[in-house]
Every structure is written in C-alpha cells, then in structure tokens.
Amino acid sequence: MSNSIIKVAITGAGGKMGMEAVKMVTSTPHFQLVAGIDTQNGGKLFSEIPGMPNVDVPMYTDLHKAFSEHECDVLIDLTNPKFGRKHMEIAFEHGVRPVVGTTGFTEKDVEELSAIAEEKALGAIIAPNFAIGAILMMKFSQMAAKYLPDVEIIEMHHDRKLDAPSGTAIKTAQLISEVREPKQQGHEDEKEELPGAKGADYQGMRIHSVRLPGLVAHQEVIFGGIGQTLTIRHDSIDRTSFMPGIRLAVETAMKLDVLVYGLENIIE
Numbered sequence: 009m010s011n012s013i014i015k016v017a018i019t020g021a022g023g024k025m026g027m028e029a030v031k032m033v034t035s036t037p038h039f040q041l042v043a044g045i046d047t048q049n050g051g052k053l054f055s056e057i058p059g060m061p062n063v064d065v066p067m068y069t070d071l072h073k074a075f076s077e078h079e080c081d082v083l084i085d086l087t088n089p090k091f092g093r094k095h096m097e098i099a100f101e102h103g104v105r106p107v108v109g110t111t112g113f114t115e116k117d118v119e120e121l122s123a124i125a126e127e128k129a130l131g132a133i134i135a136p137n138f139a140i141g142a143i144l145m146m147k148f149s150q151m152a153a154k155y156l157p158d159v160e161i162i163e164m165h166h167d168r169k170l171d172a173p174s175g176t177a178i179k180t181a182q183l184i185s186e187v188r189e190p191k192q193q194g195h196e197d198e199k200e201e202l203p204g205a206k207g208a209d210y211q212g213m214r215i216h217s218v219r220l221p222g223l224v225a226h227q228e229v230i231f232g233g234i235g236q237t238l239t240i241r242h243d244s245i246d247r248t249s250f251m252p253g254i255r256l257a258v259e260t261a262m263k264l265d266v267l268v269y270g271l272e273n274i275i276e
C-alpha cells in the first residue's frame with residue numbers, strides 16, 4: 009500500500025450487494041473506488057447509472073482491462089458461484105487482494121485459492137457472511153452443539169438466490185462439526201416419503217433451504233435435547249447489515265499475506 013487510501017474495485021457492482029458495497033466504499037473516507045465490473049454497464053460511469061452514487065468512476069465488463077487501466081489494492085467480489093473463483097484468480101494475477109462475499113465455494117476451492125494466496129504472499133478473505141449477528145449466531149451454535157449434538161439448520165433467503173444451501177448454512181455446519189462427532193439423527197428406520205423431505209445431510213446434521221419473495225437472509229439453528237429445545241436465530245432484514253463486515257475485511261486484507269476463510273477469524 010503506497011499510502012493510507014485503499015483503492016477498491018468491485019465485481020458485481022450492479023447487483024443487490026454490489027450496489028450497497030459501492031455506497032459503502034464511496035462513503036468511506038480512506039477508501040477510493042477505482043472501478044466497477046458487471047455484465048451490463050461496461051463503458052459507463054457510475055454517475056450515469058440510476059441508483060448509483062454520483063461519482064465519475066468507470067464501469068467495465070472485463071476485469072483484466074479494469075486492472076490494467078487502474079491501480080488497485082482490493083477487489084470486492086459479490087457475483088455468483090460460477091465467476092467468483094475466476095475473479096479471485098485474476099485478482100491474484102494482478103497483485104490485488106480479493107475480499108469475497110460470493111458464496112458457493114467448495115472446500116477444494118478454498119484450499120486451492122489459499123495455496124495461490126500463500127505463494128503470492130497476498131492477503132485474501134472469503135466470508136460466507138459479513139453480518140456480525142450472523143457470525144455470533146454461528147459461534148453460539150458451535151458452543152451449543154458441544155452439549156446438544158442433535159441439530160438442524162433452516163436457512164431462509166429471497167427467491168433470487170442461486171446457491172443452496174447458503175454459504176452461511178454450510179459454514180455453520182463446518183463450525184459445528186469441529187465440536188460434534190458425525191452421527192445420524194432421527195429414527196434409524198425413518199424413510200423419506202417425498203424425496204428431499206429431510207433436507208441436505210452434512211455429517212448427519214440436516215440443512216433445509218427456504219426460498220421466498222419477501223425474505224432477505226435468515227437462519228435458525230435448532231438444537232434438541234431431552235425435554236428441551238434451543239433455537240438460535242439471525243435475521244438480516246437489510247443488506248446494509250453486511251457493510252461494516254466488508255469494510256473491516258478490506259482493511260484487514262491489506263495487512264494479511266494469506267487467505268482467511270470466515271469473518272469470525274478476523275474479528276476480535
């Protein structure tokens with residue numbers, strides 16, 4: 009970093025999260041937005057796009073071109089599972105640190121991208137959820153699972169979401185699996201009369217994905233014990249909930265030389 013201003017580009021800038029991230033970056037005094045990348049608005053300035061801040065910053069459709077025309081420290085990627093990994097690889101190639109909210113990465117993707125970050129000595133962050141309340145929900149769930157290992161996860165999202173289960177549900181299951189031995193839950197002879205009725209199976213934990221208009225991003229983790237249940241629930245009712253986490257990740261990525269998977273690993 010040449011000075012204290014962090015130069016930021018955003019892939020998916022025209023999407024629901026991307027538009028919110030553009031507002032966050034342009035209203036953060038020590039961040040400078042240098043480029044936006046999406047599929048629709050290449051060749052325009054943000055100031056020409058309805059709903060975007062009135063800044064004369066260019067939009068591109070080609071990430072290589074954006075990086076070749078602008079010095080950049082951090083790429084915020086908020087696109088989709090098909091392109092998120094490619095965008096990270098392009099960022100590494102150009103010496104840019106990726107901060108990624110896009111979900112749908114496999115464990116193998118995370119391992120391989122970690123190896124690239126290490127080789128290039130570049131900080132990178134992949135966070136399936138940037139909302140502090142969601143991080144607490146996951147941490148509390150991990151605490152509870154040690155004592156109540158019978159657990160089901162119900163994640164609920166808007167109906168434009170591409171991936172299921174959500175990145176948050178998978179991360180929650182991964183964190184729980186660190187303290188819970190894999191085990192089958194429910195009746196040993198149970199049978200699904202309709203395929204999918206029991207949800208996805210992660211080491212015996214069930215994950216259910218609800219998709220409905222009107223929802224934003226919500227998750228319940230339900231634990232069952234003898235004579236009792238415990239429900240831990242988080243609701244993002246607005247996408248502004250993710251912005252402080254993205255801001256922190258951009259700042260932190262500048263100080264890292266490895267890839268970190270999960271915001272819980274960078275908050276105090």
Ligand SMILES: NC(=O)C1=CN([C@@H]2O[C@H](COP(=O)(O)OP(=O)(O)OC[C@H]3O[C@@H](n4cnc5c(N)ncnc54)[C@H](OP(=O)(O)O)[C@@H]3O)[C@@H](O)[C@H]2O)C=CC1
Binds near residue numbers: 023024026135
């Ligand atoms: N980590 C977190 O806290 C959160 C993560 N997410 C994740 O962020 C991602 C985006 O979510 P959301 O904003 O709701 O989705 P949207 O569909 O609203 O936005 C995605 C945007 O990416 C654009 N896009 C697609 N392909 C490319 C490409 N190759 N290059 C540049 N831009 C591209 C899309 O354009 P087009 O529509 O033209 O294809 C669209 O504008 C999802 O993976 C979601 O799961 C969401 C909320 C919070």
Ligand SMILES: O=C(O)C1=N[C@H](C(=O)O)C[C@H](O)C1
Binds near residue numbers: 173
């Ligand atoms: O697509 C979304 O909207 C969200 N995606 C992330 C996920 O898959 O967990 C984070 C949040 O739930 C919103």
